Amino acid sequence: MTIDPTFAPLAELIPDPTDISEPFWKGLNDKTLRLQRCGKCDTHQHPPERFCYSCGSDSIEWATASGGGEVYSFIVVHQPYHAAFRDRIPYVVATVQLDEGPRMLGAIFDVDPNSISIGMRVQARIETVSEQQAALFFEAEVQ
C-alpha cells in the first residue's frame, strides 16, 4: 500500500473503530462511503448507532452512499490548532449536506479557498492515511 506522505501525518487522528462504527471505517478502506439506513423509516444517519435517531427502531442496515453532496457552510482554518494539519494551513473545512440526508464535516485540501462557496457540489475523497486505514475528505465535484 502506498501512502501519500502529505496524508500520513493525519493517521494519529483516526479513532479506534468500535463494534458500531467499524463498518464505516471498513467501507472507507474499500473506497466507499457507507452510511446507516433505518429499515423502518428509511432515514440515513451518521454517526452510526445501534438504533435510529429518528424513529428509535433497531432495524439498522448499512448502505453505500453516493458520496455526493453540497457545501452547507465552510471555514478556512489559519490557526495551527493541530500539528497534523500544520502543513495544510490555510485549509478548508466544510459542513457537507450529503445527498442521502445527513450532514458531515470534512476537509477540502489542494484547492484555492476562494473557489469554495456555499451550495457548490462536492464529492467524497477517500485517501489512505496509514497501513490500516483510509479516511474521508471532500473535493469539488468535476462538472
Next chain:
Amino acid sequence: MKGFEGRYCIVGVGQTPYGKVPEISQLGHNVLAIRNAIEDAGLTTNDIDGILTKAPTSTFPMLWAPKVAEALKITPKVTGTLDQAGASNIGLIQYAISALAMGQANYIAISYGDNPRSGTRASYSRPRGDDAIAGLFGAPSSYAMIARRHMYEYGTTHDQLANVAIAHRHHASMNPNAVFQEPITREDYENSRFVAEPFRLLDCCPVSDGGAAYIITTEERAKDLEKEPVYIEGIGQGHPSWDFFRRDDLTRSGAAISGEAAFQNAGLGPKDIDFCEIYDCFTVVPLITLEEYGFCKKGEGGAFYEDQRTHIGGELPVNTSGGLLSETGMPGTQLVVEAVRQIRGEGGPRQVKNAEVGLVSQQGGIMTTHATMIVSKG
C-alpha cells in the same frame, strides 16, 4: 416571576481579577469571588447554606461544589454543579430559587472560577473524536461555520461583525476590570489576523482566568440587607442540543425559546428592556441572539448594531462592561454581575441612565444550550 409565590433577589456580587492570573488557583477564583459577593451583600460565610457552581471549563473535577464549600469552611444544605456550559450560570439561579422556595436554604452562593489562561486551555481546541480527521478544532472554527452561513443567508458583512467588536471594546474602555481596555478601530479589526475565516482574532473572545459569584435569597431576607436588592423577574431556558452542524438551521440559537419563556415568566417583552448583557464569545452571537429575542427581525442583527445603537446612551445598550469579547472571556457569570451593578447604579462612567430592567443572555457549547434572565429594580 410566575410559578412561585414569593420573589427572589440577587443581593451580592463579587469577582476576582480577570486575564492572566497565575497567582490564583481554579479553586481560589471560586472562593475569593464568593467571599467578595458575601461581603458585598453584607453577610458572613456562616449565613451561606447553599453552594452552586458551574463546572470549570479547563478541567472537569467531580464533586466541585462540595470542594468549594470546604474551602469556605461551609457545610451547605444545598450543593450542585450544572453542566450546561455557559448557560449554567442562569440555570443555577433557577435551581437556587427552587431550593429557596422549598425552604431548603436561606442564602445561596453561585460561582464560576477557572484558570484556563495560566493553566490548561486544551479543552478549547481538543480534537472532535471520530470527526477529528475533518480538521475542525476549537470553538472559533465552529462559530465561524455559523457566521459564514449567517452571512450567506442574510447578507451579514464583515463590517457588521466589526461593529460588535468595536462597540463592546468601547464599553470595556470604561471598565477598569476589563482585560482589554484599549479602544479599537475598524482598521484594527481589518488588520487582525484570520483565525478561521470568516473570523479574525478580534471576532473571538480571549481565554481568561477569573472568577465571579453572586448571592441569591428571598425578597424578605433581601430587604433586611444594606444594598437595594436586584429582583429576578423571569428565567427561561431553551437548548438546541445536537452537534451544531447537524441542526436544521445553523443560524438559529436557543435564544428564541429561552427568551420567550423568560419574557412570559416575567410578564414583560423586548420593549421593556433598558439594557442587555449578551453572551458574546464571538461577534456573530449577539447578532443572532438579538434576532432570536425579537429585538429585530431574523437576519437584521447586523443592521441593529449600526449607528452605535447598542452603545451606552443608544437605543439599547448591549454589553456595558465589554462582554466576553473585551471584559473577560469567562463563560458568562460576569454578565450577571454587570447586570446587577447596572440596576444598582454602580456602573460609574459606563452607567446606563434609568437602568431599571435588564436582560442577561447565556449560552454554552456551540449554541448548544441557552438561558435568559430578566432582572429589575423591583
